[in-house]
Amino acid sequence: MTQPPDPLRSPALEHKTLLWLVVGFSAAFLLVLWPLAGAVLWALFLALVFWPMHLRTRRLVRRPSVAALLTVMSIVLIVIVPLFLVSASVVDQTSVLVEKVRGGEIQPTEYLQRMMHALPQWATGILQRLGLDELPALLQRASEVLQRSGQAITTGLLGIGQFTLDFVVSFFIMLYVLFFLLRDGTALSNTIADAVPLQPAQTRKLLGQFVTVVRATVKGNVVVAVIQGTLGGLAFWVLDVPGPALWGALMALLSLLPAVGAALVWGPVALYKLFTGDLVGGIGLTVWGVLVIGLVDNVLRPVLVGRDTRMPDYLVLVATVGGISLFGLNGFVIGPVIAAMFLVCWKLLTEVRQQLGHSSQRDSAG
Known part of the structure; x- marks a missing residue:
């Protein structure tokens, strides 16, 4: 006489239990790492x-x-x-x-x-x-x-x-x-690739995009920030503005906001010089800010960030600003990474649905 199956030894229940254990302890581990x-x-x-x-x-x-x-x-x-x-x-x-x-x-x-x-x-x-x-x-x-x-x-x-x-x-x-x-x-990347419950091609695409976005964002934002801060600090030093290194560092920090960041520092100084009669200094700083500092932002940032991540410039801007407001300074990398992974995940889902649609059409035709 056969014994009835034990409901606590069901493969489906064991799989769900293991999945919940993985999710729970992963969340607890992230909580430990948060500080x-x-x-x-x-x-x-x-x-x-x-x-x-x-x-x-x-x-x-x-x-x-x-x-x-x-x-x-x-x-x-x-x-x-x-x-x-x-x-x-x-x-x-x-x-x-x-x-x-x-x-x-x-x-x-x-x-x-x-x-x-x-x-x-x-x-x-x-x-x-x-x-x-x-x-x-x-x-x-x-x-x-x-x-x-x-x-x-x-x-x-x-x-x-x-x-x-x-x-x-x-x-x-x-x-x-x-x-x-x-x-x-x-070894760590191979372990992660084996653990992710996706097809190997999808896993490679996700991890590859993650690496590309991080490299492009860090290199792009850091390079743009350093160049803009240096150019702005040099202009302030030439114009004998007190604390050129301080204002250059502030321009570098604000340059994380694409298109408008550094202008928040050099713009008021240029206006002050224009309104107080220093036309040479005001016009010179304006020309330097628009044609040199602004050119660095408008040319280098899309090349170093937008092209490698294959994201539109407006999405890079929104993701950067939103990431900084949510995660602080670390957000200038985290924001674009999340936006890029969002696009990749939806693209993978669309490809899977298209493949399933083609398969069902072939089955119905057969």
Whole structure:
């Protein structure tokens, strides 16, 4: 006499249980990683961007660990050391600028009043109707608050440039993870490809697009930011604007917003010089900003980002802005990556549905 099947030993139930265990523990693992998400993400981004360099190093050095260590050291020298030097210069110039505002050497209120007095009467009337004619008084009050709290601000700015415990921990975790991603990258990618429940061709397409988007976005945005920040800082240095490294760094940061970012910094300075009678400086900075700094954004960004990811320029802009607003600075990579993977997933789904449609048509015809 045969025994009835045990419902708890059903293959369907076992499969569903395993699937829920995978989902649950994957979510728990992501929750554990969340406090160090930035360090892990940047380790992954750097590993993908510098993977071709690592492959060349592997051809010269046979031992994988030594090759990975040499690549990490190269990344530190190429990326991290210059970033620290620029950050130190920005913090130093920021503290000097704050002290000059406190001491009255730099008076933002006076600069704004000069600019508003130089405006034509029709422009002043427009500002009055918009309620913006009180800007100098508001700026004066803000300047007084700045002068009273200048010491605290200076101390805080200097603290930003110092190594905090959290930063040091995250930094070394990033390097540690980066080393193992470079050393074991091929094995890890094969493991992920085998684990993803998709057809091999679909998995290769998804992973390939992910790598392409990360490389294009990081290279494109970083290159554009560095070039625009350098060109803007150089223009401010020539025009003797206080803190050129600070404003150049701010332009580099804002250049993550395509098309309009750097202009938010050099535009007001150009307007101030034009309205206060410095026509050479104002016109020169405007021409430099539009034809040189703007050309870098309009030409290089689509080439380095949009073409490699095969995304329209407007989608790159929307994904970048949305990613930054949602994920912070890391969003300038995460946003375009999510947008590109969104397009790829829908394209794969469309291809599968078309294949199923063709198969059903052939079956019905047969």
